[in-house]
Amino acid sequence: MTNTYTLSNVRQRYSERCVVDIESLDVRAGEILGIVGPSGAGKSTLLRLLNFLEMPSEGKVTYRGDPATPDLPLALKREVTTVFQRPMLLRRSVAANVRIGQRIRGSGPDDDAVAQWLDRLGLADLADAPARTLSAGEAQRVALARALVVEPSVLLLDEPTGNLDPYNVGLIEDIVRSDNRKRGTTVVAVTHDPFQARRIADRTGLMISGRMVETADTESFFTDPQRPETIAFLRGDLVY
Amino acid sequence: METLGRAFGDALQLLWNMDSDLFEIVGLTLQVTLVALAIALVLGIPIGAALGLTKHLPGRAFVVPLIYTGMGLPPVTVGLFTYLFLSNQGPLGSLGWLFTPAGMIVAQTIIAFPLVVGLTMAAVQGVDPDLPIQIRALGATRCQVALTTLVESRIGVTAAVVAAYGSIISEVGAVMLVGGNIEGETRVLTTAIVLETRKGNFALALALGIILLALAFLTNLIFHRLQVRQGGP
Numbered sequence: 451m452t453n454t455y456t457l458s459n460v461r462q463r464y465s466e467r468c469v470v471d472i473e474s475l476d477v478r479a480g481e482i483l484g485i486v487g488p489s490g491a492g493k494s495t496l497l498r499l500l501n502f503l504e505m506p507s508e509g510k511v512t513y514r515g516d517p518a519t520p521d522l523p524l525a526l527k528r529e530v531t532t533v534f535q536r537p538m539l540l541r542r543s544v545a546a547n548v549r550i551g552q553r554i555r556g557s558g559p560d561d562d563a564v565a566q567w568l569d570r571l572g573l574a575d576l577a578d579a580p581a582r583t584l585s586a587g588e589a590q591r592v593a594l595a596r597a598l599v600v601e602p603s604v605l606l607l608d609e610p611t612g613n614l615d616p617y618n619v620g621l622i623e624d625i626v627r628s629d630n631r632k633r634g635t636t637v638v639a640v641t642h643d644p645f646q647a648r649r650i651a652d653r654t655g656l657m658i659s660g661r662m663v664e665t666a667d668t669e670s671f672f673t674d675p676q677r678p679e680t681i682a683f684l685r686g687d688l689v690y
Numbered sequence: 691m692e693t694l695g696r697a698f699g700d701a702l703q704l705l706w707n708m709d710s711d712l713f714e715i716v717g718l719t720l721q722v723t724l725v726a727l728a729i730a731l732v733l734g735i736p737i738g739a740a741l742g743l744t745k746h747l748p749g750r751a752f753v754v755p756l757i758y759t760g761m762g763l764p765p766v767t768v769g770l771f772t773y774l775f776l777s778n779q780g781p782l783g784s785l786g787w788l789f790t791p792a793g794m795i796v797a798q799t800i801i802a803f804p805l806v807v808g809l810t811m812a813a814v815q816g817v818d819p820d821l822p823i824q825i826r827a828l829g830a831t832r833c834q835v836a837l838t839t840l841v842e843s844r845i846g847v848t849a850a851v852v853a854a855y856g857s858i859i860s861e862v863g864a865v866m867l868v869g870g871n872i873e874g875e876t877r878v879l880t881t882a883i884v885l886e887t888r889k890g891n892f893a894l895a896l897a898l899g900i901i902l903l904a905l906a907f908l909t910n911l912i913f914h915r916l917q918v919r920q921g922g923p
Contacts, residue, residue: 501827528829538824540842541920550838554830596828606827 452514454479454604454636455500460509462495462660469495470506471660482630482637484651484668486644488689492660493640497606500638501532528555529603535612537593539581544573547581547592551600560599567595571625587618594622598629605629607639611646623650644684648672656680658689693892700893701900711874716901719878722791723859726798730806730854735847738810739840743822757811760804765797766863772797773867789870794878797864802854809853813846814839844920852913859906879905 455477462470470492477483477500485493498504499511502518511518516526531551539547548564568574571591576584581592590610597605607626611619627650629635641647647654648668655665656679664677675681683689704712741747741754774780776788776796787793817839825835840847862880869876871885879902886895 498823503823503826524829524831531829532824532827534820534824534827536820538818538821540821540838541845550825551828554825554828554834600829 452479456512460506463507480634481652484647484654485640486647487657491657531597531602532606533597533610535609537589545577548595567599571595604636697892697896701897704897722794726795729799730802734806738807742811742814757808761808765861769864769867794865794869797868798858802858805854809850813843817843848917
């Protein structure tokens with residue numbers, strides 16, 4: 451199986467503080483990798499590295515064999531996108547928000563694709579509504595539609611259902627999983643909720659204080675954890 | 691009180707008749723104001739957006755206070771400096787712009803420019819700092835991020851346009867000095883009001899004042915409609 455990302459000895463420092471310190475991590479093509487851990491563990495920073503929004507202070511990130519540097523071709527960078535915890539919609543209509551990725555790519559608006567995604571996420575009736583008037587769940591579904599309409603090779607999720615109700619959580623997880631199965635989208639989902647990782651991830655990793663403590667197939671991660679930190683985290687102890 | 695009432699009646703009659711001198715003054719006022727506004731916007735919006743978007747621009751610590759000072763420039767001082775620059779002995783004397791609409795436009799642009807820069811910068815800074823990151827995560831180039839953020843702050847940028855327009859259409863000191871209030875050449879509404887008041891032609895002065903207010907109001911009505919269309923309050 452080929453790797454979408456390979457990280458080796460990656461460190462990310464903010465002034466003196468080392469936020470990410472990963473000796474080695476592979477993200478396999480077409481998998482859903484769940485990353486769990488307490489807040490402040492460096493999970494969001496890791497996603498920013500994977501989305502090329504930051505470059506590591508040390509070490510190497512490669513994306514599909516190419517080193518992830520500022521010189522990485524734009525077309526490759528555009529294969530990756532993130533849905534953050536806050537949907538960050540533009541002060542425009544719902545449909546215009548979903549269209550923004552296509553406009554950025556200059557590929558011209560593909561209204562059919564936009565309509566299709568709005569429909570799949572139960573937003574068809576809200577297409578012309580101002581995005582600012584939506585509920586939290588609706589807004590996050592718009593953010594997901596906006597990400598998926600450009601058919602990314604890699605979808606990064608940063609606590610995408612952090613403060614949503616079970617209905618919206620279920621809907622978003624369904625769409626992510628079905629897009630992964632249908633198109634082979636590689637997904638890295640950061641969550642502080644281990645149950646979410648268990649529901650959607652093929653593999654799960656635990657991150658604490660910037661380090662990847664343990665990465666394993668989701669089933670064995672939960673049923674047969676190897677490291678004491680993982681056991682403690684899954685038991686619900688406070689780890690940091 | 692009686693004088694005021696009579697002046698008001700006469701003013702309405704003058705407006706009704708709309709003589710050609712009045713038309714000329716209104717036309718020149720709009721021309722000078724709009725050209726100066728356009729130049730200030732073309733130069734000021736990109737600079738304001740750049741200052742608002744980049745925290746580490748070299749010289750920023752010096753430029754921003756300078757812009758803030760510029761936002762409160764006494765127009766008559768701007769007029770004086772422009773006058774000296776454009777006068778025969780001045781460095782730009784060879785242009786021959788003193789006592790012409792071109793010179794007035796220069797002064798008005800100098801007054802409007804810092805307002806446009808400062809308020810555009812504030813509008814762009816008002817956008818949630820996570821928005822540019824999200825836009826980048828969607829594949830945008832630096833330029834696209836800047837443009838999208840600027841468009842997102844459009845309600846605040848419209849306020850910058852309104853403030854700049856208001857400050858220059860109502861300005862009298864600078865255009866008086868640089869233009870000279872020459873009949874048929876550089877006379878605009880504000881300078882005409884000063885002249886007619888001094889001459890005791892209160893009716894005419896009042897008529898001019900009413901037109902000035904109406905112009906300001908009509909334009910702001912348009913700006914406000916634009917803001918509402920953009921999803922503003």
